[in-house]
Amino acid sequence: xxxxxxxxxxxxxxxxxxxxxxxxxxxxxxxxxxxxxxxxxxxxxxxxxxxxxxxxxxxxxxxxxxxxxxxxxxxxxxxxxxxxxxxxxxxxxxxxxxxxxxxxxxxxxxxxxxxxxxxxxxxxxxxxxxxxxxxxxxxxxxxxxxxxxxxxxxxxxxxxxxxxxxxxxxxxxxxxxxxxxxxxxxxxxxxxxxxxxxxxxxxxxxxxxxxxxxxxx
Amino acid sequence: xxxxxxxxxxxxxxxxxxxxxxxxxxxxxxxxxxxxxxxxxxxxxxxxxxxxxxxxxxxxxxxxxxxxxxxxxxxxxxxxxxxxxxxxxxxxxxxxxxxxxxxxxxxxxxxxxxxxxxxxxxxxxxxxxxxxxxxxxxxxxxxxxxxxxxxxxxxxxxxxxxxxxxxxxxxxxxxxxxxxxxxxxxxxxxxxxxxxxxxxxxxxxxxxxxxxxxxxxxxxxxxxxxxxxxxxxxxxxxxxxxxxxxxxxxxxxxxxxxxxxxxxxxxxxxxxxxxxxxxxxxxxxxxxxxxxxxxxxxxxxxxxxxxxxxxxxx
Numbered sequence: 001x002x003x004x005x006x007x008x009x010x011x012x013x014x015x016x017x018x019x020x021x022x023x024x025x026x027x028x029x030x031x032x033x034x035x036x037x038x039x040x041x042x043x044x045x046x047x048x049x050x051x052x053x054x055x056x057x058x059x060x061x062x063x064x065x066x067x068x069x070x071x072x073x074x075x076x077x078x079x080x081x082x083x084x085x086x087x088x089x090x091x092x093x094x095x096x097x098x099x100x101x102x103x104x105x106x107x108x109x110x111x112x113x114x115x116x117x118x119x120x121x122x123x124x125x126x127x128x129x130x131x132x133x134x135x136x137x138x139x140x141x142x143x144x145x146x147x148x149x150x151x152x153x154x155x156x157x158x159x160x161x162x163x164x165x166x167x168x169x170x171x172x173x174x175x176x177x178x179x180x181x182x183x184x185x186x187x188x189x190x191x192x193x194x195x196x197x198x199x200x201x202x203x204x205x206x207x208x209x210x211x212x213x214x215x216x217x
Numbered sequence: 218x219x220x221x222x223x224x225x226x227x228x229x230x231x232x233x234x235x236x237x238x239x240x241x242x243x244x245x246x247x248x249x250x251x252x253x254x255x256x257x258x259x260x261x262x263x264x265x266x267x268x269x270x271x272x273x274x275x276x277x278x279x280x281x282x283x284x285x286x287x288x289x290x291x292x293x294x295x296x297x298x299x300x301x302x303x304x305x306x307x308x309x310x311x312x313x314x315x316x317x318x319x320x321x322x323x324x325x326x327x328x329x330x331x332x333x334x335x336x337x338x339x340x341x342x343x344x345x346x347x348x349x350x351x352x353x354x355x356x357x358x359x360x361x362x363x364x365x366x367x368x369x370x371x372x373x374x375x376x377x378x379x380x381x382x383x384x385x386x387x388x389x390x391x392x393x394x395x396x397x398x399x400x401x402x403x404x405x406x407x408x409x410x411x412x413x414x415x416x417x418x419x420x421x422x423x424x425x426x427x428x429x430x431x432x433x434x435x436x437x438x439x440x441x442x443x444x445x446x447x448x449x450x451x452x453x454x455x456x457x458x459x460x461x462x463x464x465x466x467x468x469x470x471x472x473x474x475x476x477x478x479x480x481x482x483x484x485x486x487x488x489x490x491x492x493x494x495x496x497x498x499x500x501x502x503x504x505x506x507x508x509x510x511x512x513x514x515x516x517x518x519x520x521x522x523x524x525x526x527x528x529x530x531x
Binding site: 024025026027028037038039040041047106107110118121122134137138140152158161163164174177178181182186189 | 238257478
């Protein structure tokens with residue numbers, strides 16, 4: 001692939017579109033706002049397309065896995081995957097649109113498969129977490145003691161009975177949320193934001209390799 | 218454990234079989250389903266603020282309502298949505314509060330269409346004035362940030378027409394948004410009467426069980442725009458996400474109040490006077506919490522007992 005297609009054209013597109021979006025924040029021009037809105041729709045289309053490509057990739061990789069290892073166990077695993085892919089593909093293609101989601105078939109799928117399955121999954125996860133809490137959350141060191149106290153305070157403050165009748169529990173839970181938890185989250189968010197700005201600027205200037213590569217060249 | 222050595226009481230306390238723990242939780246969680254206990258509780262401040270933000274809206278306000286439904290977490294979040302809509306419907310007609318509602322997930326669209334015909338049926342004056350005092354746009358997938366950005370800047374860019382499916386106000390389905398009187402009225406409140414965007418609203422009621430959603434919503438509906446949107450919000454969420462909401466919660470912050478999970482929903486039900494599943498779920502939360510704390514203490518007593526007393530024995 002030529003450098004023009006591999007690097008120059010994507011860089012130019014990213015720079016033009018990116019600077020237009022950034023400019024919209026500083027300049028109150030209606031045309032820029034409209035353009036940004038239009039780009040948002042384009043991004044959504046690209047996003048949906050990438051999910052489709054990802055599904056195809058997952059299908060082919062599972063198929064390759066089965067070809068490498070044709071045991072009964074792998075056949076069952078891959079067969080289940082393919083069956084799920086097939087069902088989901090049918091559901092998405094025929095009932096995934098904003099109007100077709102109201103169909104009787106999609107309603108049946110949501111209420112009789114999706115909801116019971118997903119709620120059962122979370123219920124099992126809850127039981128697993130409770131069991132893990134009992135085994136793992138022990139005051140073995142300074143760090144785990146702090147985790148136990150902070151977690152315990154937050155659990156107690158989240159439960160209506162304790163929050164209502166044990167004095168100071170809500171205040172302690174609020175302190176954990178607003179103090180140590182927030183203190184830990186804010187620097188992480190700020191670091192991520194600074195990193196995002198740097199990556200964004202590097203992308204706009206064509207310096208960020210990860211956003212430029214469109215092929216192996 | 219050395220083979221042949223008898224297990225001490227501390228060992229036994231610290232190594233209860235998973236199946237016993239699971240069984241205890243299942244029994245505890247099942248009790249309120251068969252017989253609600255009505256364990257007394259107090260309303261937390263964020264829930265009180267959530268309720269106040271809705272009922273204390275000034276006359277002629279406009280609210281944007283994201284009917285947050287995800288069937289996978291319906292047990293925890295459904296009671297919040299139901300109590301919220303009941304609170305909204307209770308606002309007196311004289312206050313002339315205008316509403317634009319939507320739902321962002323496909324399962325939500327189905328559930329809302331059922332709920333609005335049954336559990337959260339609008340009062341007769343609202344049903345009669347569909348299109349004039351409120352409108353439900355139906356399913357609009359406003360989940361990702363680029364779509365949210367477009368939605369905030371111009372709602373018609375992602376929802377061109379009224380797309381709800383239930384019988385109430387069905388004559389408006391398919392009507393271009395700006396031809397609907399209530400939308401036109403709300404659009405006229407902001408700068409350009411031909412554009413409906415978040416500048417036109419006084420409150421945004423929304424929900425999500427994604428713990429990074431508060432960051433996302435605040436980015437797109439508070440800190441974006443020129444001038445900044447700064448749209449006041451109240452939020453429905455789950456208990457786990459409270460630490461992520463707290464940075465944005467407060468009277469002078471983007472999120473004026475929030476309802477954390479079914480325990481919070483129970484508080485909202487008490488405030489609005491419509492008792493429902495939230496109360497039952499609060500009982501379940503209480504019993505689950507008691508069991509959790511019990512096993513947490515048991516595990517630590519076992520650990521410290523073994524560490525302190527068995528060392529002395531040796």
